[in-house]
Amino acid sequence: MRDLTPARRFGTWLSFILAFVVLAAPHAAAQPGAGVPQVQPEFVEQFRRTAGDTITVCVNSESLLSGFEMDVARAVGQALLLNVEIVEIRGVRAPPVLDYTLGVNQSELFVLLNNDCHALAGFLLSETREVPWLTVSRPYAALSFAFATRLPNVRSLTDLPPGASVGTRIGSSADIAFAQYLESLPVERRLRRVPYPNNRLLLDRLESGEVDAILIWEPALHFGLAGGPTDNGLTVLDPGPVRLPEQRFGFALLSRESFLRSALDEALNLLIAEGVIDGLLGSHAIPGRAAR
Amino acid sequence: MGKQWLRFVLSCALLTLVTSALAQGTVSNFQPVTDEVLLSPDDGDWIHSRRTYNGWGHSPLDQINRENVGELTLAWARVMQPGSNESTPIVYNGVMYLGQAGNTVQALDAATGDLIWEYRREIPQLDQTTIAALSDTMRSVAIYEDKIYFLSSDAYVVALDARTGQLVWEASVGDPRVVGQTAGPLIVNGKVISGRACDPALPGGCYITAHDSESGEELWRTFLIARPGEAGGDTWGDLPLESRFHVGAWGNVGAYDPELGLVFWGTSVPAPSPEVLRGTPGDPVLYSNSTLAIDVDTGEIVWYYQHLPRDNWDFDHPYERMIMDIEVAPNPDEVPWINPNVVPGQVYKTLTNIPGKTGVIYSLDRETGEFLWARPTVRQNVITEIRGDGTVIVNEDVIPDAIGEPYGLVCPTALGGRDWMAGAYNPDTNAIYQSLHNLCMEPEWQTDEWVPEDLYGISLDPFLAPGEENVGTLQAYSASTGELLWKYEQPAAFMPVLSTGGGLIFVGDVNRRFRAFDAATGEVLWETILGSVVSGHPVTYEVDGVQYVAVSAGGGIGIEGTYLAAAGLTAPSGGNMIYVFKLP
Numbered sequence: 001m002r003d004l005t006p007a008r009r010f011g012t013w014l015s016f017i018l019a020f021v022v023l024a025a026p027h028a029a030a031q032p033g034a035g036v037p038q039v040q041p042e043f044v045e046q047f048r049r050t051a052g053d054t055i056t057v058c059v060n061s062e063s064l065l066s067g068f069e070m071d072v073a074r075a076v077g078q079a080l081l082l083n084v085e086i087v088e089i090r091g092v093r094a095p096p097v098l099d100y101t102l103g104v105n106q107s108e109l110f111v112l113l114n115n116d117c118h119a120l121a122g123f124l125l126s127e128t129r130e131v132p133w134l135t136v137s138r139p140y141a142a143l144s145f146a147f148a149t150r151l152p153n154v155r156s157l158t159d160l161p162p163g164a165s166v167g168t169r170i171g172s173s174a175d176i177a178f179a180q181y182l183e184s185l186p187v188e189r190r191l192r193r194v195p196y197p198n199n200r201l202l203l204d205r206l207e208s209g210e211v212d213a214i215l216i217w218e219p220a221l222h223f224g225l226a227g228g229p230t231d232n233g234l235t236v237l238d239p240g241p242v243r244l245p246e247q248r249f250g251f252a253l254l255s256r257e258s259f260l261r262s263a264l265d266e267a268l269n270l271l272i273a274e275g276v277i278d279g280l281l282g283s284h285a286i287p288g289r290a291a292r
Numbered sequence: 293m294g295k296q297w298l299r300f301v302l303s304c305a306l307l308t309l310v311t312s313a314l315a316q317g318t319v320s321n322f323q324p325v326t327d328e329v330l331l332s333p334d335d336g337d338w339i340h341s342r343r344t345y346n347g348w349g350h351s352p353l354d355q356i357n358r359e360n361v362g363e364l365t366l367a368w369a370r371v372m373q374p375g376s377n378e379s380t381p382i383v384y385n386g387v388m389y390l391g392q393a394g395n396t397v398q399a400l401d402a403a404t405g406d407l408i409w410e411y412r413r414e415i416p417q418l419d420q421t422t423i424a425a426l427s428d429t430m431r432s433v434a435i436y437e438d439k440i441y442f443l444s445s446d447a448y449v450v451a452l453d454a455r456t457g458q459l460v461w462e463a464s465v466g467d468p469r470v471v472g473q474t475a476g477p478l479i480v481n482g483k484v485i486s487g488r489a490c491d492p493a494l495p496g497g498c499y500i501t502a503h504d505s506e507s508g509e510e511l512w513r514t515f516l517i518a519r520p521g522e523a524g525g526d527t528w529g530d531l532p533l534e535s536r537f538h539v540g541a542w543g544n545v546g547a548y549d550p551e552l553g554l555v556f557w558g559t560s561v562p563a564p565s566p567e568v569l570r571g572t573p574g575d576p577v578l579y580s581n582s583t584l585a586i587d588v589d590t591g592e593i594v595w596y597y598q599h600l601p602r603d604n605w606d607f608d609h610p611y612e613r614m615i616m617d618i619e620v621a622p623n624p625d626e627v628p629w630i631n632p633n634v635v636p637g638q639v640y641k642t643l644t645n646i647p648g649k650t651g652v653i654y655s656l657d658r659e660t661g662e663f664l665w666a667r668p669t670v671r672q673n674v675i676t677e678i679r680g681d682g683t684v685i686v687n688e689d690v691i692p693d694a695i696g697e698p699y700g701l702v703c704p705t706a707l708g709g710r711d712w713m714a715g716a717y718n719p720d721t722n723a724i725y726q727s728l729h730n731l732c733m734e735p736e737w738q739t740d741e742w743v744p745e746d747l748y749g750i751s752l753d754p755f756l757a758p759g760e761e762n763v764g765t766l767q768a769y770s771a772s773t774g775e776l777l778w779k780y781e782q783p784a785a786f787m788p789v790l791s792t793g794g795g796l797i798f799v800g801d802v803n804r805r806f807r808a809f810d811a812a813t814g815e816v817l818w819e820t821i822l823g824s825v826v827s828g829h830p831v832t833y834e835v836d837g838v839q840y841v842a843v844s845a846g847g848g849i850g851i852e853g854t855y856l857a858a859a860g861l862t863a864p865s866g867g868n869m870i871y872v873f874k875l876p
Contacts, residue, residue, distance in 0.1 A: 038853030040846070040866035042374035043426060092424050094469035094493040103469065107850065108426055170492070170535070170571075171564055171738075171749055176695055179569065183694045195535050195571050197492045210532070 036133045037107040045115045054083040055260065057251075058117035061088035063100040064219045065141075065249070068284040069121040072140060075276055079267040087117050096169065098199035098220040100124070100249075106131065113254045119264065123252035135255045137264040139248035139291035140277050145174035146221055146244070147237035148229055149213035150206060156238035160213060162189050167202045167211040170195035173245040178215050181242045199224060206234075213237065218287040248291050317408045319387050319399055319455045324437045330479060331550060336834030338383045340545070341432035341476055342714060343831070346615035347547035347645075349716035350791040351832045355839035356875060357794030361808045361818045364873045367840060368405040372868035376429035377846035378712060378788075380476070381870065383833035384435055389454070390870065391433035391476070393848070394425065395444050399457060403835045405872065409457035415446045415468075427850065431712070431829070432476030432545060434484070436505050441484050443473035449484055449503050461508035465501055470494040474712075475610075478545045478555065480588050483511060485555060487541025487610070492563055492747055496533050498540035500557055500584075502591060512591030516540060516559050516579050524578035531571050538563035538747065539580045543610030543712050547643070549658060554585045554594060556615070556658065558647050560608040564749030566737070567604055568695055576601030581609040581648060585661060595661035599648050601684055604691045604699075605674060605735065606706040606748050609648030612714050617641050618722065619772045620655060622665035627774040629666045629678035640664060644771045645717070646726050650674060651709030653724070653769060656682075667774045669767055670728045671703040671757045696737050703732035705754035707851055714829055716791035718811050723768045723777050725797050725811070727786035730760035731858060754858055763859040764801060768814060778814035783859035785852075790830040790841070798841060800826020802855045803863050806843055806871070822871055824864045825852045844870040 057073040059066050070086050077084030089112065091103025100122060104112060110133060113120060125139050147157050147166070154160060168175040175195065182190045194211055196202050199220035206214045216224075225232045250268075253261050271277050277290035325339070333339040335352050342349045356364065372379070375393020382389040388402040395413035400406065415424070424445075433442040439460055440452045447468040451460040465471060465488065472489040479485070483502040490498035497517030503510050516539045518524030520532070528536050539562050546557035562580045567573050581600040584593050599609050621636040642664065644655040650672045655664040663682025668675070677685040690702050708729055715726035731754040738749050756763060762781040766789075769776055784803035791797055791811060800806040802825045808818040828844030846868030856863055 038847075038850075038865050039426065040374050040848040040868075042866055092427065092469065093491050094467060096493065105427075111426065171569065171747075176569070179695050183568075193571065194532070195569075197495050197535065197537060201495075201534060 037110045039107050039111055043111055054085050056085045056087055056117040058087045058089045058120045060102040060122055062090055062095050063122050064223050065100050065122050068280055068286055071280045073121050075271055076267045079270055080263055096198035098224045119251040119253045121251055122249055125248045125250050133255050135253050135261050137251040137261055138268050139250040140268045141249045141288055142291040143247050143288035144218055144244055146218050147213055147215050147239055148234045151212055157240040160191055163192055164212040165192045165194050167194045167196050167205050167214040169199055174215050177245055178242055222287055319408055322455045325435050338831040338833045341380050342612055345548040347612045349714055350718055352793035353832050353834055353839045354793040358810055360875055361796055363875055364818055365876050367872045367874040369869055369871045370405040372870055374868055375425055376848040377827050377844055377868045378429055378431045379844045380432040380829035381831050381842050382433055382435055386835045389433055389440050391430040391442050393428045397433055397442055411452050411457040413444050429474040431474050434477045434479045436479040441477045443486055447471040463503050463508040474542055476545050480548050489540035489542035492537040495537055497536055500541050514591040518578040527576045527578040529572050529575050541610050544612035544714050547613040547615045549615055553588050555588055556613040556643055557584050558610040560610040561603045561606050563747045565604050565606050566692055566749055567602055569749050597656055597661045602686050605702055607649040611647055613643050614645040614717050616644055620664055621772050623773040623775050627665050627667040631663050632680045634664050645724050646710050649709040651704055651728050670730055673703050699735040701732055701734055703757055705731040705733040706752040707754055713788040716789040718791040721811050722771050724771050725768050725789050728765045728767055729763055729785050730757040730765055732757045756858055780814045783861055785855035787826050788829040792832055798830045800843055802852045803861055823867050823869055838874055840872050840874050842872045
């Protein structure tokens with residue numbers, strides 16, 4: 001077990017307060033109304049179960065990050081001196097292969113957080129989406145994307161000849177950034193963007209030679225190839241002028257859980273400062289860093 | 293070993309108990325539904341999703357009419373399963389077969405609502421949390437011979453014994469987490485024909501299938517995205533097939549012309565919405581937003597007409613089609629787009645109605661797919677012109693040239709125009725009736741990754757169209773001339789439409805009102821207030837000489853809150869219930 005002594009000191013007093021809040025606040029579930037997705041009341045549990053000193057954390061079992069997310073949740077629980085119950089969930093819709101997304105819409109996420117868990121781990125934080133019923137913790141992990149190729153003597157994206165094909169996972173933030181970069185180039189200097197629906201297809205089409213290079217989520221590049229990119233003869237490219245976006249992951253909670261969110265933030269601050277998050281990323285071989 | 297044996301025996305006993313509990317009774321004196329009955333149903337029955345193969349949503353019953361509709365009173369009501377409620381009851385020989393949320397089908401005494409049998413499908417792989425049930429929609433079921441057919445949320449075509457509700461066969465049509473089925477089947481010549489939606493997780497798009505009604509064997513599967521190397525395959529640029537997604541047939545059941553041997557089915561949009569993100573700038577992307585004429589025997593696409601190429605706005609066209617042989621005489625004062633070869637006053641075999649979210653009415657020659665005429669209804673600015681040969685010219689001003697470029701004002705919205713709320717045609721007035729919405733939007737780019745529902749890549753929040761005062765607009769148009777006959781507007785959005793031989797149009801709204809309008813004038817002749825959003829498809833039928841009007845309410849359709857917010861209204865969702873009315 002990791003040495004969480006400083007965090008434990010913090011958690012000693014916090015746990016009393018938090019346990020009281022969780023145990024003694026049978027607050028009614030949010031009623032459909034202003035700022036809340038309209039969901040038939042039959043699907044919304046009207047009273048929260050008393051949880052004692054336990055917080056329930058949902059983890060997307062189909063995410064490449066699920067093992068890491070569970071360990072982060074447990075570490076947070078240790079820091080707060082609370083028990084953590086992990087609920088492994090799947091989205092209603094199938095997620096892209098080798099990815100992190102959870103196939104739920106807003107109504108489904110609302111019901112999930114109301115009925116099944118206090119917090120959802122592995123939630124991609126957004127700067128452009130604001131929904132009043134949802135709040136997020138501070139981010140705890142930052143992950144990114146990478147270009148990769150099998151072509152010899154190519155070290156940078158700018159080494160690829162005009163017209164070379166680059167596979168992307170359609171709609172990813174990196175895909176959008178790459179497409180915007182291409183639009184800034186004269187037509188005759190552009191690479192050819194080939195959007196694919198998932199990261200597995202990117203790796204397969206790079207392997208078969210149907211595309212010259214790929215732009216892929218880094219964890220998929222590492223987990224989708226046994227031994228990682230280097231052992232498979234791939235070169236990770238310098239992105240050159242393309243500014244690859246960084247994804248920041250945290251916990252999602254209902255807005256009414258403001259106290260729990262503050263507690264999570266404090267615990268995450270400690271875990272990051274002590275290097276616990278970086279250690280967990282390393283132990284799960286996830287390319288990324290703790291979010292500062 | 294002994295314990296295992298005991299467990300087995302107990303399990304069998306429990307299964308028997310459960311099975312018998314779900315099949316409480318038997319439909320007595322059941323008469324098999326023949327092809328002839330499907331072609332020409334009894335006046336008192338509502339036997340297809342839109343009652344007849346022509347998709348009219350019209351019943352000739354006239355016991356309830358303009359003169360007495362004001363006396364309508366509640367005959368019975370019955371609670372339904374929670375969940376999305378867009379249900380269409382099927383009524384045959386005094387029995388109502390009611391498909392509903394929760395993968396549940398009930399046989400009810402159509403005069404009393406008393407339960408005869410119930411089938412409830414277990415969906416174990418989706419049962420982990422409540423969330424799986426939220427979007428579980430069954431818009432209609434179908435009946436043929438001695439079976440009831442429906443499409444389940446775990447992606448099966450299912451056949452039940454119409455007498456007992458027992459499962460007869462089931463046929464998988466795909467991964468339930470990729471395939472969504474809401475519309476329902478159409479039975480033609482012993483084939484169970486059905487459409488669906490497919491997420492981008494299923495590269496290559498979606499499909500319409502035909503299954504043998506007796507055995508469940510899949511007879512043909514027609515894909516809705518043109519394949520590279522095949523006709524229309526170059527309309528997606530150089531995208532590989534696995535990067536062409538989402539075009540489906542999720543909306544309403546299609547129509548069938550027995551003389552031509554064709555079914556007419558509508559298709560939906562590609563994804564993501566912005567063509568520059570999709571990788572198909574300037575390409576029409578077949579067969580999105582089209583009417584397909586499909587050979588019933590082979591599944592071959594005989595002809596297609598694309599109502600909206602280059603979709604950038606989630607403007608689906610997968611709704612019901614209406615077959616009518618009528619004089620075609622579009623009035624150029626109201627109809628801006630007319631084929632110059634149309635002979636005014638000549639009777640054509642047409643498909644005429646509003647097939648998609650733009651709200652545009654189209655009249656096509658259903659033998660050939662030739663364009664006859666079209667006109668806008670609610671405000672729209674995505675189509676600038678439809679040429680005489682039917683070529684649709686889209687408005688380049690509302691198509692971003694680059695990722696992140698603002699769309700500006702787009703009308704109507706991804707909620708329509710019209711949406712899945714089926715319209716109706718009344719042969720006595722030669723008019724089509726449709727619930728429409730005065731809404732516009734300013735799509736915003738999604739610049740990050742959040743949840744897969746954002747498959748369109750843009751946010752589509754609607755607002756009241758500039759210059760309009762009401763979201764809800766119920767409109768009547770001449771099917772021959774395209775002239776607006778009447779419209780009735782109010783803040784609340786209208787829901788599906790029923791037409792009757794009594795000269796009546798029945799329609800509910802998101803604000804709990806259920807009304808009867810004079811089909812000729814649009815005058816409100818009767819109104820009642822129900823428990824929640826009147827989201828079901830109304831039908832009418834006759835039992836023992838008494839005409840009934842049935843409609844379900846409850847909502848759960850995921851968009852009622854948006855409609856209400858756009859209109860500044862509040863109304864409850866939930867408490868799914870079917871209400872049945874008759875004269876005193």
